[in-house]
Amino acid sequence: MIEVYRIFQLIFGVIVSFFILYFLIQYTSNYAGFQGNVLKTDILKSFRDEVSDVYTTGVYTNFTLFSRYDFSSCAINTTVHGVPEIVCDFAVSGIPITTPLLLCPGKRVFLWRDSVDLGWYKLFYVQAVPDMTLIFVPMDDSDEVWNLMRTLVSHLPDTSDPRITVNIKYDFCDGEPLKVCGGSSCEKEDFLKVIENVRAPSLRKCEHLPQRGRVITFSKSCESFEGICIEPPLMSGVGNAYISGTRRVFVYKDPIDLIALIIGYTKKDVFGITRAERVFDYKNKFFSEMISKAARISSERMKLIENFVPGQDECEANPGLKNCYCKDVYRELSDVLHTVSQIADSDYNSFQDMVKLSETLSHANELYQVLIERGCEYEV
Amino acid sequence: MRFKSQSNLMEYLLLIFFVVFIIVALILFITWWQVTQLGMKKSQEIEDRALSLTKEILINGFFVKEESVFDDGKLTAANTTIKCEELKHILGEGWFMKIKTLDESVIPCNEDNYPDCNYWEFCVQDNPASIYAIPVNIYRRVQDRYDLGVLYVGVYYEKT
Amino acid sequence: MKRHKAQTSAILIILVIVIFIGVAVTLLQLAKTVSKEEYINLYTGNLLRSVLKTDTGHTQPECRKVSDLLACAFFTPTYRCSPEEPPCLELANETITNYMSKFDMIRKNFNYLFKVESEGFIAATDSGIIDIKIGDERLDIRRGDSLCRKQRCWTANDVIQRTDNGEQYILKVQLIISKR
Numbered sequence: 001m002i003e004v005y006r007i008f009q010l011i012f013g014v015i016v017s018f019f020i021l022y023f024l025i026q027y028t029s030n031y032a033g034f035q036g037n038v039l040k041t042d043i044l045k046s047f048r049d050e051v052s053d054v055y056t057t058g059v060y061t062n063f064t065l066f067s068r069y070d071f072s073s074c075a076i077n078t079t080v081h082g083v084p085e086i087v088c089d090f091a092v093s094g095i096p097i098t099t100p101l102l103l104c105p106g107k108r109v110f111l112w113r114d115s116v117d118l119g120w121y122k123l124f125y126v127q128a129v130p131d132m133t134l135i136f137v138p139m140d141d142s143d144e145v146w147n148l149m150r151t152l153v154s155h156l157p158d159t160s161d162p163r164i165t166v167n168i169k170y171d172f173c174d175g176e177p178l179k180v181c182g183g184s185s186c187e188k189e190d191f192l193k194v195i196e197n198v199r200a201p202s203l204r205k206c207e208h209l210p211q212r213g214r215v216i217t218f219s220k221s222c223e224s225f226e227g228i229c230i231e232p233p234l235m236s237g238v239g240n241a242y243i244s245g246t247r248r249v250f251v252y253k254d255p256i257d258l259i260a261l262i263i264g265y266t267k268k269d270v271f272g273i274t275r276a277e278r279v280f281d282y283k284n285k286f287f288s289e290m291i292s293k294a295a296r297i298s299s300e301r302m303k304l305i306e307n308f309v310p311g312q313d314e315c316e317a318n319p320g321l322k323n324c325y326c327k328d329v330y331r332e333l334s335d336v337l338h339t340v341s342q343i344a345d346s347d348y349n350s351f352q353d354m355v356k357l358s359e360t361l362s363h364a365n366e367l368y369q370v371l372i373e374r375g376c377e378y379e380v
Numbered sequence: 381m382r383f384k385s386q387s388n389l390m391e392y393l394l395l396i397f398f399v400v401f402i403i404v405a406l407i408l409f410i411t412w413w414q415v416t417q418l419g420m421k422k423s424q425e426i427e428d429r430a431l432s433l434t435k436e437i438l439i440n441g442f443f444v445k446e447e448s449v450f451d452d453g454k455l456t457a458a459n460t461t462i463k464c465e466e467l468k469h470i471l472g473e474g475w476f477m478k479i480k481t482l483d484e485s486v487i488p489c490n491e492d493n494y495p496d497c498n499y500w501e502f503c504v505q506d507n508p509a510s511i512y513a514i515p516v517n518i519y520r521r522v523q524d525r526y527d528l529g530v531l532y533v534g535v536y537y538e539k540t
Numbered sequence: 541m542k543r544h545k546a547q548t549s550a551i552l553i554i555l556v557i558v559i560f561i562g563v564a565v566t567l568l569q570l571a572k573t574v575s576k577e578e579y580i581n582l583y584t585g586n587l588l589r590s591v592l593k594t595d596t597g598h599t600q601p602e603c604r605k606v607s608d609l610l611a612c613a614f615f616t617p618t619y620r621c622s623p624e625e626p627p628c629l630e631l632a633n634e635t636i637t638n639y640m641s642k643f644d645m646i647r648k649n650f651n652y653l654f655k656v657e658s659e660g661f662i663a664a665t666d667s668g669i670i671d672i673k674i675g676d677e678r679l680d681i682r683r684g685d686s687l688c689r690k691q692r693c694w695t696a697n698d699v700i701q702r703t704d705n706g707e708q709y710i711l712k713v714q715l716i717i718s719k720r
Contacts, residue, residue, distance in 0.1 A: 005388060012396060020403060049432065056435040083472045098436065098472050121441050290470060293462055297442055300457035304494050308522045322524070378445060398553040405557060431579055438586075448586055449593070482642045512579055513646050515587040517594060526605070528594040528639060530646055 037090060040069050044086055044095045051111060051126050055099045060112035060157075062165050063128070067107040073269065074105050075278045078285040089270070099126055100286060102256075102279055104263045106130020110166035112157050116256055116287070119365030120337065121294045122380045123287060125256075129157060129263055132212045133169045133185050135177055135227075139219035141201040144232040148218065150195050151255045152262070158188040173206035173215070185210070214265050228261055228276070236358040238351060243276045250280055253354040257283065284348040292344035295364075299337035306330040309376065326376035333367040340364055423510075423537075430510045430535040433475055437533055438514070442470075449517040449526070450479060455500040456489045464503040476503040478532040481518055495522045498529075509534035580694050580717075583647065588696040588715040591639055598622065606635060607713075610656050611702045613672055614663070614711055629672070636674045649720040651687075653679040659699065659712040679716045693718040 043065045050063050073089035076097065085094025086103070102125065109128045116123040134156065138145050159168045169185035172178045172194075180198075181190045205226070206215050215227030222229035222242045230252075233239035241250040241258060245266050252258050260283040264276030306327055315324035340360050346353045371377035438448050442458055445451040480486065481498040489497035498518075511534035518529040592607040602612045603621035609632045612619055617629035625631055640652055653675040663670040673680065678687045687693070693716050700711040 008389065009392065012392075016396060016399065019400075023403075023407070049428070052432050052436065056439055081469075083469060096472060098433075098470065123441065124439065293466060293470065294442055296461050297454055297457045300461045300491075301451070301453040304453050304456060304491060305521055308495070380441065380445075395549055398550055402553060402557065405560070409560060431582075435582070448589060482639070514583055515590040515643060517590045525595045526593050528590055530643075 036069075040071075040088070040090055041095070043068065043071075044074070044088070044091075047128075048086065048095060048097050048099070051097070051099050051101055051128065054111045054113055055124060055126050058113045058124075060110065060161075060164070062108060063111055064108040064165070066105055066109060071105045072267075074103070075269070075275060076101060076103055076282050077278070078282055084282060084286055100124070100290070101126045101128060102260055102263045102283060103128045104130055104265070104275065104279070108166050110157055110159060110164060110168065114155055114256075114259075116254065117380075118291070118361055120298050120333070120368040120380065121291070123290055123294070125287070127157060127259070127263060129166070129168060130212070131167050132214050133167075133171060133177075133210045134262065135171050135173045135206055135209065135213050135215045137173045137202045137206050137215060137217040139201055139217060140232075141199050142232060145218045146195065146199060148230070148232065148255075148258075150192065152216075152258055153188060153192055153195065155255050155259050156188065156262070160187040160189065171210075172202065174202040175204035175206070176208055177206070177210060177213070214262060216262060227266060228258075230258060234351075236355050236362070238354045238358050240351070243274050246274050246277065248277065249349075250276075251349055251351050251354050253348075253358045256287070285345075288345040288348065292341050295337045295341035295344060299334045299341060302330045302334035302337065306334065323376045324374065326371055326374050329367055329370050329374075329376075333364060333371070336360060336364045336367060426535050426537060427510045429472075430475075430512055430533060433471065433535065434512045434514060434531070434533040436471070437477060437531070438516070445519045448514075449519050450529070450531070451519050451521060452489070452495055453521045455479065455518075456491065456494045456497075459489060459500050459502070460491050467502060474536045474538075476505065476509065476532075476534050476536070477501065478504065479516070479518070479529060480532075481527045481529040495520055498527075505536065507536045507538060509536045581696075584694045584715060584717050585696040587643065587717075588698050588713065591636065591715075592698055592700070592713065594639070596621075596635060598625075603628070603631075606632075606639075607700045609635060610672065610713065611700050611711060614656055614658075614670065615702065615704065615709075632672070633674050640675065650717050651676045651679060651720050652718075653677060653714075653716045655680065655714045655716070656700075657712050657714075659710040661709060679718055681716065687718060688716065691718055 046065060047063055050061065053059075054061060071088060074086055075088075076084050077087050077094065078084045079094075083096045083098050085096050087094040100123065105128070107130065109130050111126055111128050113124055113126055116125070136149055138149065153170060156170075157168050159166055168188075170188060170191035171185035172180055177185065179185060180194050181187070186194060205217075205224075209215065215225075217225045217227065217229045218232065219225070219229060220231060222231060222240075225242070226244050228241060228243055230241045231239050233252075238251065238253045241252050241261055242248075243250070243261060243266055245268065250257070250261060252261075257280065260279040261276045264274065264279035267275050269275070269278070309323040309326050309330065310318075310321050311327050312325070315321055340357070343353065343357050343360065346357065348354060368377060372379060437443065442462075443450050443454050445454075478499070478501045480500075483498055486499045487493065487497040488499045488501070511532055514531045514533075516529050516531045518527045519525075520527060592605065592610070594606050596603055596606060596609055598604060598609075598621045600621055601608065602616070602619065603609050609621075609628060612621070612628035613632035618627045620627055621631060626634070636654055640654075644650065653673060655674075656672040658670070676687075677683075678685070679693060680686055681688050681693070681695075696715045698713045700713055702709050702711065
């Protein structure tokens with residue numbers, strides 16, 4: 001016959017076990033869900049730190065932690081009162097990011113630093129791009145189109161280094177991808193050589209795209225196309241571009257506007273907005289703000305320095321003086337940069353405004369080059 | 381026999397009490413560990429941000445001629461034309477920056493005393509912060525000369 | 541017997557609790573920041589580059605920047621940048637010591653060693669291979685009794701190029717710092 005004491009032990013043991021198990025299960029299930037989001041946020045923060053390193057050092061790298069979870073919904077949004085943020089569907093709030101970044105998430109992304117050189121100011125930014133093949137379809141063989149292609153490719157990544165696990169390739173297409181580099185698509189430098197040596201327009205739209213192919217068509221009239229269609233620049237380097245799936249007209253004034261569209265491409269979010277639109281809007285809002293402030297600082301700097309360089313009369317009297325024949329240029333450049341600071345963040349969807357901005361930036365660059373030639377300024 | 385059973389029961393209860401006590405202690409320990417970790421993580425994040433900001437400022441075209449070489453004209457111009465609120469849109473909130481040559485005197489720069497000055501500051505407040513000091517050069521545009529200086533970049537512990 | 545067994549269990553349980561607390565305290569002490577390493581590397585690199593780039597105030601090309609002064613000290617140690625000044629070697633020593641003492645006020649308790657050696661060619665006199673050392677020579681990694689064998693040292697490297705009679709010479713400059 002079993003003892004009462006034994007029964008007591010059994011019952012007590014069951015109660016205690018139940019208590020322990022109940023707590024463990026509840027804690028684990030809450031923690032697991034919570035931990036998933038914590039890990040995703042940690043990965044995004046790690047990504048942000050990696051981007052910052054690439055930005056400050058200029059050394060390119062791979063980032064592969066995105067393969068652990070689904071980050072395809074992530075994009076960068078500008079905010080009204082603060083710095084831009086990386087926002088994703090799974091996160092309640094965004095991760096602030098001060099580094100200028102054009103982002104297209106993928107299982108693995110290549111991070112490298114590019115720059116916008118305005119002469120008097122160089123704006124560095126980072127590109128985060130996944131595996132892709134860029135298919136160029138030039139429907140005409142004019143100088144503008146060929147120059148534009150060359151400029152675009154020069155601002156896109158080079159993944160020929162065997163240590164880079166991400167592949168970004170380039171190719172032409174005429175009905176079918178042409179595989180112009182020994183029967184396959186090209187690395188960046190090889191493609192640039194092809195652009196230098198071959199000039200022939202495509203006659204047909206592109207079909208049978210490779211996996212992760214992105215089509216970039218150059219045509220005077222973008223009526224029916226797939227992917228991105230770029231019209232040659234109409235005036236002062238400013239032109240229109242289009243994305244399939246949206247009627248919006250994108251006004252481009254520099255190659256980075258087009259790079260933003262290429263990196264974003266056609267994938268739509270839950271609201272039906274293409275990633276290209278989001279990257280383009282971010283680029284124009286954030287980069288323009290930086291250029292506007294840089295122009296304001298430089299304008300004031302030119303005014304300060306103008307007071308300390310010799311005037312025309314002094315220079316003629318003492319030919320060996322330093323900083324000669326620069327006073328008037330400093331004054332004019334200060335005024336031009338002041339104009340730049342005022343119009344840099346004007347409506348980037350307005351063709352006329354962008355023509356004015358492009359011409360003013362060009363003028364500022366020319367004046368700055370004059371100062372460099374006369375030994376009054378340094379190359380940035 | 382009865383007393384022996386009661387004694388066994390008491391010992392058993394005492395044992396169970398200790399087991400439950402350990403479980404509760406474990407729960408409290410884990411909770412306390414998490415809270416401490418969060419606090420340390422926050423402190424670590426502030427330090428990491430300060431270092432990251434330092435590296436970004438060392439190449440920021442608003443202030444520098446080239447990496448780690450600040451342009452005194454740009455610094456003075458930025459000081460006089462750009463407000464701290466505007467810099468927050470680019471570099472975030474809760475930070476400050478000071479830059480000074482190695483001279484003993486401190487002469488804050490403005491458009492009136494440029495270039496005979498040696499100190500610039502941005503977004504400085506009287507709050508505790510995590511601060512990094514880095515040796516830099518300051519290019520004196522008017523004299524065409526490179527001076528030695530120090531850059532201080534800090535992130536405040538409390539957001540203001 | 542059962543009473544003794546229960547008492548043993550109770551003691552064991554208390555021991556477990558004490559071990560827990562001990563582990564927690566140890567783990568907390570181990571959780572130090574790692575970003576200090578990155579900062580000191582950045583500091584050391586910038587200190588070397590900034591000092592080398594600084595203008596000394598002299599106008600002759602041989603003495604214009606600290607890097608020029610070090611090259612002068614290496615190749616022509618007795619050359620005088622101006623009649624009132626000491627020879628290059630002494631002037632380089634004074635200049636660098638002066639700058640480093642100012643930085644010592646900012647970043648306290650650090651020893652330093654500036655070392656200049658030839659790269660790609662051998663510079664020698666009758667008394668041996670030429671190199672310049674300014675600062676605490678115990679930090680020299682080449683020494684058998686180097687302090688860097690016992691404690692953590694941070695190093696930054698740079699080069700100075702100098703052209704002499706059409707020939708190009710490269711000098712390697714190394715800055716080693718360590719906590720006092």
